[in-house]
Each structure stands twice: as structure tokens, then as C-alpha cells.
Amino acid sequence: MYWVNMEKVYSLRHLGIFSKPFLTIKEDGFYYKGKRYTHEDIKRVNVSGGGGQPCRMGVKLNDGKLILVNASALELNGVKAKTGFFSGNNEIFEELKCYFEK
Numbered sequence: 001m002y003w004v005n006m007e008k009v010y011s012l013r014h015l016g017i018f019s020k021p022f023l024t025i026k027e028d029g030f031y032y033k034g035k036r037y038t039h040e041d042i043k044r045v046n047v048s049g050g051g052g053q054p055c056r057m058g059v060k061l062n063d064g065k066l067i068l069v070n071a072s073a074l075e076l077n078g079v080k081a082k083t084g085f086f087s088g089n090n091e092i093f094e095e096l097k098c099y100f101e102k
Contacts, residue, residue, distance in 0.1 A: 011075040
């Protein structure tokens, strides 16, 4: 993945009605709750689910914060992801997972 000159805004859809931005990825790192982080700030990435259940990811940061992502509620730049019925996964979730695991 090549991230230069791209800003990606990830949102989570709540109750299927409204979405709230929670994570922004820019050239210089990612922003979570108004604070800038880099890959050096990631302590651990844990992915669970699949097999009919929505995939979930937890990203533990060095300052103790935890980013929780649910694949079925994830949006990128205002576009809702299409989650597979049997896989519980989608392209937006996989892209975000790859970003955190690199």
C-alpha cells in the first residue's frame, strides 16, 4: 500500500443511522482522538472473528489507549463497506489491518 498524499478518514456506523469519524491516516502517521501516532506507537494488534461473525480488531497503543474496530460497522471516507455474510470481513477492514500490521 502506498499512502503518500492520501488522507483516509475511517468512521464507525452506530445503530445503522449515523457514523462518527474515529481514525484518520495521513502521510505523517495516524490520528486517533486528536493525537498523532506512528507505527512505533503500536504495541500490539489483535484480530478476531470471521466464519460468519464480524471480524474485529484491537490495536493497543504504547500510551495505553485501545483502538477497537468492527468490520461490519466500518466506513472509509463516508462509504460503507460491504461485509461478506460468511466471512464477516471486507476490503476496508483488510486495508486497515494491513496498515497497522506493517
